[in-house]
Amino acid sequence: MFGLNSKDTSLLLVVAVLTLLAPFILNPFPENSDLAQFNAGYPDLMQRFVIFGIFAIGFNILFGLTGYLSFGHAAFLGVGSYAAIWMMKLLTLNVIPAIFMGIVVAGLFALVVGFVSLRRSGIYFSILTLAFAQMSYALAYSVLTPITGGETGLQIKPIDRPLLSNLEPGEIGRANLFGIEMGNSYLLNVGGWQFTFNAGYYIAAVVMLIAFYISIRIFRSPFGMMLRAVKSNQNRLNYTGLNSKPYTLAAFVISGMYAGLAGGLMVAMDTQVGPERMFWTASGEVVLMAILGGVGTLIGPVLGAGMIKYMENILSKINDAILHQWFAFMPDGLENFKVAIIHPFIGKGWHLTLGIVFMLVVIFLPGGLVEGGQRIGRLFRRKKRKDKPSPDATPAE
Amino acid sequence: MSKSDLSRRGVLKAGAAGLATPTIFTGAAWAASHAGFTNAPEGDTVTLGFNVPQTGPYADEGADELRAYELAVEHLNGGGDGGMIPTFSSKTLEGNGILGKKVEYVTGDTQTKSDAARASAKSMIEKDGAIMITGGSSSGVAVAVQALCQEAGVIFMAGLTHSNDTTGKDRKANGFRHFFNSYMSGAALAPVLSNAYGADRKAYHLTADYNWGYTTEEAVKQATEAMGWETVNAVKTPLTQTDFSSYIAPVLQTDADVLVLNHYGGNMVNSLTNAVQFGLRDKLVNGKQFEIVVPLYSRLMARGAGANVKGIFGSTNWHWSLPDAGSQAFTRSFGTKYGFPPSQAAHTCYVQTLLYADAVNRAGSFNPCAVAEALEDFEFDGLGNGPTLYRGADHQCFKDVLVVKGKENPTSEFDLLEIVEVTPVAQVTYPPDHPQMGGAEASLGSCNPGA
Numbered sequence: 001m002f003g004l005n006s007k008d009t010s011l012l013l014v015v016a017v018l019t020l021l022a023p024f025i026l027n028p029f030p031e032n033s034d035l036a037q038f039n040a041g042y043p044d045l046m047q048r049f050v051i052f053g054i055f056a057i058g059f060n061i062l063f064g065l066t067g068y069l070s071f072g073h074a075a076f077l078g079v080g081s082y083a084a085i086w087m088m089k090l091l092t093l094n095v096i097p098a099i100f101m102g103i104v105v106a107g108l109f110a111l112v113v114g115f116v117s118l119r120r121s122g123i124y125f126s127i128l129t130l131a132f133a134q135m136s137y138a139l140a141y142s143v144l145t146p147i148t149g150g151e152t153g154l155q156i157k158p159i160d161r162p163l164l165s166n167l168e169p170g171e172i173g174r175a176n177l178f179g180i181e182m183g184n185s186y187l188l189n190v191g192g193w194q195f196t197f198n199a200g201y202y203i204a205a206v207v208m209l210i211a212f213y214i215s216i217r218i219f220r221s222p223f224g225m226m227l228r229a230v231k232s233n234q235n236r237l238n239y240t241g242l243n244s245k246p247y248t249l250a251a252f253v254i255s256g257m258y259a260g261l262a263g264g265l266m267v268a269m270d271t272q273v274g275p276e277r278m279f280w281t282a283s284g285e286v287v288l289m290a291i292l293g294g295v296g297t298l299i300g301p302v303l304g305a306g307m308i309k310y311m312e313n314i315l316s317k318i319n320d321a322i323l324h325q326w327f328a329f330m331p332d333g334l335e336n337f338k339v340a341i342i343h344p345f346i347g348k349g350w351h352l353t354l355g356i357v358f359m360l361v362v363i364f365l366p367g368g369l370v371e372g373g374q375r376i377g378r379l380f381r382r383k384k385r386k387d388k389p390s391p392d393a394t395p396a397e
Numbered sequence: 398m399s400k401s402d403l404s405r406r407g408v409l410k411a412g413a414a415g416l417a418t419p420t421i422f423t424g425a426a427w428a429a430s431h432a433g434f435t436n437a438p439e440g441d442t443v444t445l446g447f448n449v450p451q452t453g454p455y456a457d458e459g460a461d462e463l464r465a466y467e468l469a470v471e472h473l474n475g476g477g478d479g480g481m482i483p484t485f486s487s488k489t490l491e492g493n494g495i496l497g498k499k500v501e502y503v504t505g506d507t508q509t510k511s512d513a514a515r516a517s518a519k520s521m522i523e524k525d526g527a528i529m530i531t532g533g534s535s536s537g538v539a540v541a542v543q544a545l546c547q548e549a550g551v552i553f554m555a556g557l558t559h560s561n562d563t564t565g566k567d568r569k570a571n572g573f574r575h576f577f578n579s580y581m582s583g584a585a586l587a588p589v590l591s592n593a594y595g596a597d598r599k600a601y602h603l604t605a606d607y608n609w610g611y612t613t614e615e616a617v618k619q620a621t622e623a624m625g626w627e628t629v630n631a632v633k634t635p636l637t638q639t640d641f642s643s644y645i646a647p648v649l650q651t652d653a654d655v656l657v658l659n660h661y662g663g664n665m666v667n668s669l670t671n672a673v674q675f676g677l678r679d680k681l682v683n684g685k686q687f688e689i690v691v692p693l694y695s696r697l698m699a700r701g702a703g704a705n706v707k708g709i710f711g712s713t714n715w716h717w718s719l720p721d722a723g724s725q726a727f728t729r730s731f732g733t734k735y736g737f738p739p740s741q742a743a744h745t746c747y748v749q750t751l752l753y754a755d756a757v758n759r760a761g762s763f764n765p766c767a768v769a770e771a772l773e774d775f776e777f778d779g780l781g782n783g784p785t786l787y788r789g790a791d792h793q794c795f796k797d798v799l800v801v802k803g804k805e806n807p808t809s810e811f812d813l814l815e816i817v818e819v820t821p822v823a824q825v826t827y828p829p830d831h832p833q834m835g836g837a838e839a840s841l842g843s844c845n846p847g848a
Contacts, residue, residue, distance in 0.1 A: 042523040048516065151607040152541070272544060274512060276510040276512060316506040317503060319503075348456070
């Protein structure tokens with residue numbers, strides 16, 4: 001189906017079903033239970049899951065296929081965001097031109113950065129991209145303040161009157177898709193559960209599915225094969241008389257456009273941009289996402305992105321008061337002891353937890369979460385085989 | 398199509414939790430069932446969102462803010478010694494929560510990044526049903542979160558944010574600031590400086606290269622120039638700079654005799670230390686002693702810069718050594734609970750929480766528009782800064798500003814600043830359409846209850 005082999009089709013379908021049912025899957029706990037703290041099915045976080053999923057998928061096209069580790073990918077995310085918000089401030093509040101502009105501008109910027117950076121490979125390439133990203137960040141933060149709003153960033157203001165809009169005086173424009181506002185939601189109450197179906201999330205989810213599909217096609221194409229060849233041995237490729245630069249540059253630009261798409265979507269969902277979006281930690285984060293999920297796998301980066309965003313948004317909000325609530329049934333001494341043990345890993349300690357998970361994954365599952373899934377899968381398959389009475393189960397005597 | 402920001406808890410509790418009852422929420426239906434505003438509290442509790450930097454460069458301030466919030470919640474719910482509630486001029490707070498509902502809170506980490514801060518605030522609004530968001534320790538974050546709260550239809554009570562823009566060009570109808578701002582710092586400092594150092598000084602500015610730096614530089618420049626000072630040069634320094642030697646050496650080449658450091662946090666600690674190491678303060682220029690000025694002081698900065706702050710002028714919003722009953726009560730109750738005196742960040746956050754609770758009580762409703770109306774042009778006293786006005790035109794508090802200087806003989810690690818002058822509020826008041834505040838173009842817009 002869609003020009004994919006059956007395995008990829010089923011992967012795409014599984015991802016599609018998971019994203020479309022996300023409001024159910026991410027809200028497994030009833031609203032009033034103590035565990036509701038771990039529910040992630042609210043619009044903002046679901047939107048972040050898919051947007052950072054797109055960002056990571058794009059990053060993986062570069063890093064997973066060619067092995068070029070870009071350490072400045074957040075720059076494209078930021079540039080895409082700025083382009084998108086200007087589109088909304090000046091032209092129209094419809095999200096499509098904004099997202100489109102984000103992709104185009106990020107693509108052009110990636111072309112420039114890639115043209116310079118791809119002259120080197122390995123660590124030098126990483127450092128060059130990092131330098132470009134930090135440069136963009138510094139420019140956005142101070143020198144370009146008239147365009148970027150500096151530290152305070154850009155928002156849609158009451159004085160913004162986009163050309164193709166009919167806002168009442170004083171009304172603050174809201175991002176929409178042909179009249180459907182991103183914040184609109186439909187609530188479903190079932191028993192103690194509440195599920196939120198958010199317009200913005202579903203728009204972002206559909207975009208992610210398209211992005212995912214394109215990424216599968218790239219992985220399976222001759223172009224993708226050429227990129228893999230670059231990863232396994234670029235020198236040998238060059239000796240065969242092939243110029244690998246156009247391929248790596250194309251991969252870099254595609255990857256930059258994915259980042260621009262993610263940036264544009266972020267603006268569409270939440271009409272605000274700040275320069276920290278381009279800070280080097282943001283570039284590092286996408287590297288973590290790819291590695292955590294599984295570099296070079298199709299679904300891995302999406303899983304990694306989800307994992308990191310989940311920790312950032314859920315773990316960081318657990319505080320001591322909540323812990324005390326959980327362990328309230330225990331005797332006081334034991335309760336305080338438990339809280340003291342867990343305290344460093346929650347709230348502001350979520351970075352620590354993330355670090356530990358990352359180390360465990362890198363050490364024990366070098367292939368990322370995807371490898372973990374495969375191992376579990378193999379375990380079950382082996383068990384099944386054992387269940388069947390086979391001739392060699394009984395020793396021949 | 399109207400926008401529907403949803404209170405997850407609220408809707409659930411009100412939704413009678415029937416089995417499989419799908420409901421489409423349009424603005425009108427939502428308003429009908431929920432008193433017409435985002436996250437209307439149902440049941441006997443109300444949730445506030447404390448959004449502070451727990452990681453990153455301002456984590457220390459964030460930690461102190463969180464302590465203050467926890468203390469405020471305790472006092473609002475009738476625990477502890479009540480802190481500033483007895484000294485507060487408005488008497489609606491009785492220790493029974495807000496409007497009789499017990500106060501609960503959720504916390505989040507802004508990481509001092511607008512994206513993270515907005516994500517955290519959004520999760521408080523969308524997931525936890527917070528009716529008010531407060532906190533933050535930088536202006537970029539404050540402006541970003543304030544805009545989000547405006548959009549979502551909840552009240553934002555700003556924490557530590559000093560840039561003019563928060564209640565200047567980026568002011569919002571749903572946002573309120575108790576902390577003072579760059580303009581006030583300039584207006585309060587200039588007369589004290591000209592008394593202490595004379596009216597014919599030449600100033601050299603080093604300014605952190607971001608929004609807060611710009612507004613502070615502009616404010617101090619205009620205020621001192623009005624006193625007769627001359628500005629020799631103003632140089633921007635990168636925010637990430639840690640060694641300021643290369644910026645301080647050129648100061649010696651000019652005939653400037655005052656160095657103004659528009660730096661905050663670690664920047665200020667480093668630039669001041671460098672300046673002192675260069676021997677600037679021992680120099681005589683134009684026959685006058687060379688002086689250094691730091692427009693915005695905080696205790697944490699003073700501690701970082703150590704002995705170098707001795708005798709250096711600056712301004713702060715509040716200091717725990719103030720003698721009035723409110724400050725004393727707050728310092729005592731904070732000290733009893735945590736073992737050290739509160740910072741100005743803690744003070745402003747504590748006060749903001751009390752002011753919000755009181756405004757809700759006076760309005761008789763949690764509706765953001767009703768609360769905003771109760772806060773606008775509200776005059777109060779007893780919260781540590783003397784008689785204060787929450788001006789309706791820009792949602793900025795007007796109160797006395799403290800001019801402080803580094804203490805020559807500190808008695809403890811918390812006793813680093815001494816109050817030189819309490820600048821009366823009249824001297825730091827400006828019209829709402831002041832050019833530094835975005836001019837005539839800046840407007841609050843209209844209040845958004847979210848429904």
